[in-house]
Amino acid sequence: MLLLPTLASLLYLLPFSTPQSLLSPTPPKLEYLYTAHVDCLQSLYETQGPAGIRKAIPIVGGNFTGPKGLNGKILNLGADWGSTDPQTGIFTADTRYNLQAEDGANLWLRTSGSGVPAGGLHLRVVIETGDKRWYWLNNVVGEFGVSLLTEVVLMVLQLLVF
Numbered sequence: 556m557l558l559l560p561t562l563a564s565l566l567y568l569l570p571f572s573t574p575q576s577l578l579s580p581t582p583p584k585l586e587y588l589y590t591a592h593v594d595c596l597q598s599l600y601e602t603q604g605p606a607g608i609r610k611a612i613p614i615v616g617g618n619f620t621g622p623k624g625l626n627g628k629i630l631n632l633g634a635d636w637g638s639t640d641p642q643t644g645i646f647t648a649d650t651r652y653n654l655q656a657e658d659g660a661n662l663w664l665r666t667s668g669s670g671v672p673a674g675g676l677h678l679r680v681v682i683e684t685g686d687k688r689w690y691w692l693n694n695v696v697g698e699f700g701v702s703l704l705t706e707v708v709l710m711v712l713q714l715l716v717f
């Protein structure tokens with residue numbers, strides 16, 4: 556007679572190696588990367604669509620500076636294509652823009668995230684760079700706290716480093 560092992564016994568036989576970090580999770584660590592002043596213009600476009608009222612807010616410059624030596628300027632070629640939920644009035648940003656560091660590194664950022672009740676926005680950030688010194692930024696989880704100051708947007712980028 557062929558004995559079919561039960562699922563439970565199969566699982567028992569599998570090499571069991573749950574990382575300790577999953578068994579007793581600790582809060583991820585935030586590291587401060589930089590504060591940016593992002594210069595924006597008035598929205599060029601505002602259209603009601605399936606995702607709400609979509610805007611196109613040009614990102615035309617600015618600067619960033621922080622304690623890890625990543626400092627520089629924001630290039631004049633980005634935008635925030637964010638939308639406003641007509642049910643809640645909450646704005647959700649959706650940006651693409653470029654940073655040029657003083658050390659010559661070029662970075663491309665994508666951020667997205669919504670307004671929060673305390674004011675400002677919380678954004679998730681994805682960074683892409685080919686620069687060897689900053690290559691580790693390709694693999695981090697980051698968040699911006701954003702406050703809106705007229706047409707200059709102040710962002711404080713903190714990174715969750717795993």
Ligand SMILES: *[C@@H]1O[C@H](CO)[C@@H](O)[C@H](O)[C@H]1NC(C)=O
Nearest residue numbers: 592593594617618619620707
């Ligand atoms: C960065 O931009 C802000 C806002 O425009 C400005 O006040 C500040 O002086 C700039 N900082 C540097 C280092 O250029």
